[in-house]
Amino acid sequence: MKIAATAALVLALAGASPQETATVQGNPIDHYFSGLWNTKNLKPAGPAPDLIFFRRLHIDLYGRGPSPDEIRAWIKDKAPDKRAKLVDRMVANDECAEFFADLWLDALIDHSMTYQDFLRTDVGPLRRWLRTSFHEDLPYDRIVRALLSDRGSRRENPAVNFSLKHLNGDPVPVKLATMSARLFLGRDIRCAQCHDHPYTDFTQEEFWGYMEFFRPLRNAGDLVERPQPPRGPKRLDFGEMRDLQPRFLDGRTALPDKTLGQSLAELTLTTKDRECSRAFVERTWRHFFGKRLLSTPAEKNHDALAATLAERFEREEWSIRKLLRTILTSRVYQMDSKGKEADRALYAAGPLKPMGPLQFMNAYTNAFDLHDEHRRAYEKMTANPETGEQLKDPEVLKVLFYTWARDLLMPRGRDPEEDPAYGTPRMAMKFMNNQRLQSMINATWKDSLLGKILAKKTKPSERIEELTLAMLGRMPTTWEKQEFGEHLKERFTFVGEGYEDIFWVLLNSTEFLFIH
Amino acid sequence: MHENCGCSRRGFLRLSVGMSTGAALAAKFGLPLLGQDTVTAMAKAKRCILLWMMGAPSQLDTWDPKPNTETGGPFAAIQTTAPGIQISEHLPLTAKQMKHLSLIRTVNSRDPNHETAAYMLHTAYRKAADIEHPHMGSIVAQELGMETDEMPPVVVIGSGSPAGVGYLAPEWAPVVFDRLSDPAEDVLTTKFNPRERLNRRWRMLKGFEYDFAQEHEDRRIAARQQASEKAYKILTSDRVKAFDVRLEKENVKALYGDSDYAKAVLMARRLVESGVRFVEVMYGDWDTHVDNFGRVKQLSTEIDKPMAGLVEDLERRGMLKDTLVICMGEFGRTPKINASMGRDHWTTWSVMMGGGGIQPGRVIGKTDELGMSIVDRPVPVNDLFATIYHAAGIPADKKLIHVPRPMKVVDGGTYVKELF
Numbered sequence: 057m058k059i060a061a062t063a064a065l066v067l068a069l070a071g072a073s074p075q076e077t078a079t080v081q082g083n084p085i086d087h088y089f090s091g092l093w094n095t096k097n098l099k100p101a102g103p104a105p106d107l108i109f110f111r112r113l114h115i116d117l118y119g120r121g122p123s124p125d126e127i128r129a130w131i132k133d134k135a136p137d138k139r140a141k142l143v144d145r146m147v148a149n150d151e152c153a154e155f156f157a158d159l160w161l162d163a164l165i166d167h168s169m170t171y172q173d174f175l176r177t178d179v180g181p182l183r184r185w186l187r188t189s190f191h192e193d194l195p196y197d198r199i200v201r202a203l204l205s206d207r208g209s210r211r212e213n214p215a216v217n218f219s220l221k222h223l224n225g226d227p228v229p230v231k232l233a234t235m236s237a238r239l240f241l242g243r244d245i246r247c248a249q250c251h252d253h254p255y256t257d258f259t260q261e262e263f264w265g266y267m268e269f270f271r272p273l274r275n276a277g278d279l280v281e282r283p284q285p286p287r288g289p290k291r292l293d294f295g296e297m298r299d300l301q302p303r304f305l306d307g308r309t310a311l312p313d314k315t316l317g318q319s320l321a322e323l324t325l326t327t328k329d330r331e332c333s334r335a336f337v338e339r340t341w342r343h344f345f346g347k348r349l350l351s352t353p354a355e356k357n358h359d360a361l362a363a364t365l366a367e368r369f370e371r372e373e374w375s376i377r378k379l380l381r382t383i384l385t386s387r388v389y390q391m392d393s394k395g396k397e398a399d400r401a402l403y404a405a406g407p408l409k410p411m412g413p414l415q416f417m418n419a420y421t422n423a424f425d426l427h428d429e430h431r432r433a434y435e436k437m438t439a440n441p442e443t444g445e446q447l448k449d450p451e452v453l454k455v456l457f458y459t460w461a462r463d464l465l466m467p468r469g470r471d472p473e474e475d476p477a478y479g480t481p482r483m484a485m486k487f488m489n490n491q492r493l494q495s496m497i498n499a500t501w502k503d504s505l506l507g508k509i510l511a512k513k514t515k516p517s518e519r520i521e522e523l524t525l526a527m528l529g530r531m532p533t534t535w536e537k538q539e540f541g542e543h544l545k546e547r548f549t550f551v552g553e554g555y556e557d558i559f560w561v562l563l564n565s566t567e568f569l570f571i572h
Numbered sequence: 573m574h575e576n577c578g579c580s581r582r583g584f585l586r587l588s589v590g591m592s593t594g595a596a597l598a599a600k601f602g603l604p605l606l607g608q609d610t611v612t613a614m615a616k617a618k619r620c621i622l623l624w625m626m627g628a629p630s631q632l633d634t635w636d637p638k639p640n641t642e643t644g645g646p647f648a649a650i651q652t653t654a655p656g657i658q659i660s661e662h663l664p665l666t667a668k669q670m671k672h673l674s675l676i677r678t679v680n681s682r683d684p685n686h687e688t689a690a691y692m693l694h695t696a697y698r699k700a701a702d703i704e705h706p707h708m709g710s711i712v713a714q715e716l717g718m719e720t721d722e723m724p725p726v727v728v729i730g731s732g733s734p735a736g737v738g739y740l741a742p743e744w745a746p747v748v749f750d751r752l753s754d755p756a757e758d759v760l761t762t763k764f765n766p767r768e769r770l771n772r773r774w775r776m777l778k779g780f781e782y783d784f785a786q787e788h789e790d791r792r793i794a795a796r797q798q799a800s801e802k803a804y805k806i807l808t809s810d811r812v813k814a815f816d817v818r819l820e821k822e823n824v825k826a827l828y829g830d831s832d833y834a835k836a837v838l839m840a841r842r843l844v845e846s847g848v849r850f851v852e853v854m855y856g857d858w859d860t861h862v863d864n865f866g867r868v869k870q871l872s873t874e875i876d877k878p879m880a881g882l883v884e885d886l887e888r889r890g891m892l893k894d895t896l897v898i899c900m901g902e903f904g905r906t907p908k909i910n911a912s913m914g915r916d917h918w919t920t921w922s923v924m925m926g927g928g929g930i931q932p933g934r935v936i937g938k939t940d941e942l943g944m945s946i947v948d949r950p951v952p953v954n955d956l957f958a959t960i961y962h963a964a965g966i967p968a969d970k971k972l973i974h975v976p977r978p979m980k981v982v983d984g985g986t987y988v989k990e991l992f
Contacts, residue, residue, distance in 0.1 A: 394787040410792055481724065482747045482758075484803035488773075491757045494764035539779060557769070561777045566796050567784045 084368060085386040088361040089403050098404040101392040106130070108572065109139065109390060111529030115411065115571045116344055117146045117380075119155035120418040124525040143384045147377050153191035156376070158414055158454060159343065160186055164203070164218045166235060167413075169459050176275060177221045180449025181214035195374035196336055197325050200240055204324060205317030209278050216279035223275040233270045240324050241305065242335030242350070258305070265303030269310075269320040281316065334366040337379065341365075344383055346409025346571075347401075393572040408572050416569065417458055423527065423563055424496050425505045430457055487564055497559050499552025506559050510552060516544050519555065527562040615965025616929025617896040618719075619844040620712055622852040623837070623879060625901035626732065627686065627859035630915050632907060632943050633868045634660050635922035636677045643907035643942045645865055654933035662872035665880035671933055672883050672892060673926035674991060678937025678946045681903060681953045684917035686859070687734065689902035694735040696957035696982045703976065706738035707746050708960065709850030711981060714744045715966045720847035721802065722809035727843055729755045729836045730854030739973055746852070753832045755839065756815035759807060767808065774804055814846035815839060827881035837878040841885055844895060858901055861914040875899075886927060896928025896963050907943040920946060923956060928963045930991050954985030962987035 093100055104112065110130050114122040122130070135141065146152055161183055169179065189199055202215035210216050222232035237245045248263035272281040302310040304323040311319045325332050334350070341349040341362075349365075351357045365382070372378040383389055391406030399405045411419060421427060434456065438448045446452070487493065501507045505526060513519045520540045524532040532540065544554040562568060637660050638644035649658040652670030659667055659675075666673075683689040688699050695705035713725035724747035731752075737745035749755035761767055777800075785793055806812055813819055817835045820842065828834040833855055840851040855875060860867045879899060886892040904921025920939060926932060937949040951959075958968035961981055968982040 395789070397789045397791065400790070408788055408790055408793075410796065480742060480745060480747075481799045481802040481806065482745070484800045485747075485758045485807060488800075488803055489758055489762075489765055489770065489807055491760075491762045491764065494762065497764075533783070535783070536780070539776065543776065557773050557776065560773045561780050564773075564777055564800065565780055565784070566793055566800075569796060570788075570793065572784075572788060 083382065083386045084364050085361065085383065085388050088358065088364065089388055092402060093404055096402060098399065098402060100387075100403075101395055101399070101405045103387075103390050104392045104406050105530075107530045108392070110142075112407070112571055113142065113146060113384070114529070115415050115419075117155065117384075118149075118151045119158065119415050120422060121527075121529045124522055127525055127529060139390065140385060143381060147380045147384070150187075150191055154187050155414070156190045157183055157186035158458065159412075160190075161455070162414060162458065163239060163339070164235075165221050169221075169455060173221055174447055174452070175444045176224075177217040178210040178214065178446050178449075179217060179455050180446065180451035181211050182217040183451040183455065185214035190376065193375055193377045196333070196369075196376055197374045200325060200332060201318075201321040204236065204240070204321040205315065207279050207281060207315075207317060213279075219273055219279050220275045223273060223279075225275075228267060229270045229273055230267070232273065233267050236270070236320075236324075237266070237305070240335060241327070241331040242338055243305065243331070245305070262303070262305060262307075264300060266305050268300055268302035269304075269316055272316065330363070330366040330370060333369045333374070334362055336376075337362055337365045337369060340376075340379060340383065343412075344389060345403075345407045406572075408570065410570050414458055415571070419568065421457070423505060423568075424493070425503060425508075428503075484564070488560075497556050497563070499555050500550070506552075506555060510555060516541060520544075520558065523555070523558060523562065527559070528565075528567055615963065616894050617927070617963040617965075618716065618894040619848070620709070620850045620896040620898065620928065620960075620964065621837075621840045621844060621882065622709070622850070623875070623882075623897070623899040624730070624733075624852050624854045624856075625858050625875075625899065626690070626730075626854055626856035628689075628901040628903045628905060628917065628921070629856070629858040629871070630860060630864055630868050630905035631677070631918075631920070631922040632905070632915075633865065634663065634872060635675050635924060636939060636943060638907075638941060638943050641942055643909070643944070645909065647865070647869070657933065657935055660872060662869050663876045663879075665876045666883075669880045669883040669887075669926075672887055673897075673924055674930055674932060674934040674936070675922055675924055676936040676951050676956065676959075676988065676991075677922045677939055678920060678948070678950045679900075679923045679953065679956050680920045680946065680950055682919060684903060684919055686902060690734040692953060693900065693902045694733070695738070696954060696985070703979070704738040705735065705979070706740045706744070706972075707733070707735040707852075708957065709746055709852060710737050710740050710744040711961070711972070712964050712966065713849040714740055714972075715970075715981075716849055716964060718847075719849060720811065722805055722811045723814070723843070723847045724806065725848065726850045726852075727840075727848050728852045728854065729839065730852075733852065733854060739979065746850075752836050752855075755836060759812055759815045770804075770807060774808075811846040814842040814848075817842065824885060827877075827885050829877040829881065831874065831878070833874060834878040834881070837882050838885075841882055841891075845889075845891065856901070860905065861910070861916055862912040864905070864909070864913060864915045866913075883926060892927040894928060896930065896960065897924075897926050898960065899924040925959075925991070930963060934991060936988055936990055951988060952985070954982050955988060956985075957982045958985035958987040959991060962992070 089100075092098075103109070107127060107130075110127060111121055114120060114126075130138075130142075161179070164182075165173070165179070186199075188194075199215075202213075203218045206213040206215040208216065210220060219229075219232055222235050223229050224231065234244075234246050237243045245258060245263055245266070248258050248260050271284050274280050274282050302316060302319070304320075306323075306327055308323055310316065311322055314322065338348065338350050348355070348357050349359075349362045351359050365379070368382065369375075369379050388403050389407060393400070393406035393408040395405030400408060421430065430453070434453045437443055447456075496504060497506065498504050499506050499510055502511060506523070509519060509522045509526065513522050517537065520532050520537060524530060524536065540558050543557060546554065548554055632638055632643060633645055633647050637647060637649035637658060639647065639649045648661040650661045650664060650667055652659055652667040654670040654673070657670055657675065659670065681689060681692065683692060683698070691697075691699045691705075694707050696708065697705040707726065707728075709726035709728070718725055725744055726746040728746045728748045729752060731748075731750035733746060733748060735746075749758070751757070761770075765773075781797065785797060817825070817838050820838060825838065828838045833853075836853045836855075840853050843851050856871065858868075858871060883892065883897060886895050886897070900923040901921070904918040905915035906918045908915075910916055920943075937951055938947050939945065940947045954968075961968050966981055968980070968985050968987065970981050971978050972981060973979050
């Protein structure tokens with residue numbers, strides 16, 4: 057059995073897995089890019105090695121790397137269509153639903169939750185609702201309708217918490233309107249609050265017309281509408297406002313026989329260019345490929361493909377799971393990420409991106425085996441009678457972790473939507489030298505990841521292999537086996553010191569932080 | 573279009589007003605007319621320490637006392653070493669250093685909300701939906717340039733700094749050490765990771781990194797590796813000892829005292845001495861809606877010795893002339909004393925500044941005898957920031973970026989000329 061496993065490993069390492077990539081014929085993504093490669097005379101990369109693909113899929117779908125045991129089971133699997141089966145199995149798994157709920161929640165809260173935000177909203181029910189929705193593959197348009205039109209109790213109608221989070225007492229809920237345009241239409245309308253948009257034909261008046269859909273909303277514990285007096289002609293920063301009826305960004309007015317929220321949702325979901333589905337496709341694409349699919353004023357991208365995928369997404373009844381499957385079974389997603397940046401820009405090499413904050417937090421928690429510690433900290437917090445009720449919902453635990461991790465990961469003041477995290481000197485210093493973390497890289501401490509590995513395996517080569525699998529999701533290379541092996545032969549003051557060094561190197565490596 | 577040529581009508585007017593003022597001053601003092609470059613060359617401040625007082629200290633019980641009035645509260649005012657300047661009796665050591673310092677007693681804004689005001693008093697801008705403004709330290713560091721690549725250019729000690737690097741490049745991001753009690757735990761050598769072990773690990777990491785970076789050509793990978801290089805450089809540099817206040821001479825430590833705050837302020841001096849451009853130390857909770865006098869007395873006592881020690885130490889080392897020291901909070905507190913013997917939010921307050929070319933012993937602005945209104949020389953927040961930047965030779969109207977929209981260092985402020 058051991059021999060068979062080793063043989064499979066050799067194959068996997070050589071990138072010569074016996075089965076061809078399990079891509080679906082007629083995949084619109086592959087169709088689009090093969091045309092592009094032909095015109096540019098580019099030779100696309102081959103499929104990613106099996107274990108690299110396995111890790112990529114785990115971090116992208118579950119937000120965490122695979123465990124050594126999962127990797128071994130995967131190596132043993134000899135089915136010719138094992139990649140396709142894996143994709144099917146993983147997108148339907150509850151872990152995938154949970155991670156996508158967290159990703160989406162993170163976007164909904166604009167990547168930040170202050171203590172006040174936790175009190176002002178009920179994040180627990182919102183997260184639970186998102187999790188269930190993703191698990192049941194609730195059509196995305198229904199999710200959007202709930203987020204834009206639900207009103208009332210923040211516990212019974214969890215979607216209202218999106219609005220509550222952004223109703224921060226401003227007399228005019230600008231933040232909520234700009235967030236809604238960004239999330240559900242992929243449009244940045246922020247400039248137009250104060251002046252006509254400099255690069256598009258979007259005007260300040262249109263901004264304030266759109267604003268009217270949100271103006272009556274108030275956070276009164278629950279989400280309520282309070283009719284506001286109509287605005288007369290009034291100077292708003294620079295412009296003279298006139299017609300201030302609710303008016304959608306494309307000029308359509310509120311629909312008769314519908315509430316303001318229902319109108320807004322309906323208009324959002326039915327624009328001429330399918331902006332809502334396109335924005336979701338774009339967000340999903342960026343998650344998997346780490347770059348934009350749609351063009352910006354500064355760069356030309358692949359708008360035609362975005363339009364195709366958006367049309368297909370709607371035709372497949374807004375099924376997020378089907379959209380994921382289309383992307384994940386494409387040859388482009390499954391390609392080897394090695395190569396030149398210029399090739400990767402044209403998708404002739406596979407996806408490569410730094411982990412997002414949520415993925416990073418999980419990697420960090422796993423590497424230090426902090427699950428128990430986090431739970432204890434949370435239990436301590438919830439045992440405190442002064443802690444708000446909202447924070448006691450177990451769903452909140454993960455949200456708090458992510459909030460804590462973000463400060464470590466991101467340079468403060470950067471927009472996480474614009475600038476993926478790739479680490480700062482501050483973070484590197486922490487990981488290289490923080491007293492507490494260093495004390496936790498401890499070979500003699502049986503509960504640490506390293507301690508567990510040393511207890512489980514005895515031979516140095518097996519320990520090196522287990523460590524590399526746990527941290528990087530792959531087998532050690534020849535260089536690593538040799539270099540790490542040599543290192544372990546040095547004289548140390550205590551047994552395990554050499555392993556701690558190896559763990560430190562893996563933890564501080566670029567590969568640990570990137571999804572390749 | 574206007575923005576590109578820099579000659580919009582408003583810009584032109586400002587330019588001509590500025591010139592005529594400059595010309596008038598030059599004539600008055602018989603100086604040659606100076607251009608912008610010369611002004612920069614004359615700037616004194618090469619580094620800055622911001623003592624941030626979180627929660628907004630009561631100006632009437634610190635820098636702008638009104639003893640024996642209905643609003644003045646129970647504290648007495650004491651004479652300082654600066655002729656004519658009195659401050660609260662609970663800042664006696666600072667009073668002795670006042671000959672090196674100046675006060676602006678009429679800083680004012682319209683924002684009584686902690687979160688947004690603290691943002692404004694770190695960035696010179698109101699919080700906006702579409703852009704994050706940089707921490708003033710990041711601007712100072714970028715404009716003055718790195719003094720060394722072995723230290724971070726901006727350091728914040730304490731948690732909750734309301735601003736980050738904003739739209740500037742990540743290299744200018746404040747490096748935040750959020751625990752006042754042990755801020756240096758990430759940088760100092762410990763038994764878990766002595767230097768020879770760090771060096772050994774780093775060598776192995778360099779070898780390990782080689783293949784991955786070679787095989788994956790990518791800007792973000794390069795950036796991540798640069799961040800690691802920088803971190804390693806800092807950790808193994810001799811300058812990192814600046815973070816270790818234990819190494820300071822006993823007689824110097826004695827100037828500051830030995831509270832956590834004292835050590836953090838001492839660390840700030842050690843850091844600017846070792847090439848950090850800007851250090852902020854956050855302290856407080858000065859939000860004294862209840863028991864204002866008990867708490868302000870307590871807090872004043874806590875900050876007095878470290879603050880006075882810092883000024884004296886900088887002066888002794890000859891560093892005060894090019895180190896700007898600022899002590900401020902996000903707004904002030906009501907002259908009226910509330911039913912809980914507290915003071916509430918108020919948008920006129922005092923800022924202490926010294927060193928870095930600021931003329932010592934001056935008081936700018938005057939509030940009335942009850943502290944209710946400004947009777948002379950109001951200094952809006954933009955002017956305060958123009959003054960801070962002017963001390964460092966940075967023109968307030970310099971445009972830092974043009975996209976997504978042009979952003980100036982300060983949106984229309986004039987520095988307080990009486991302080992230079």
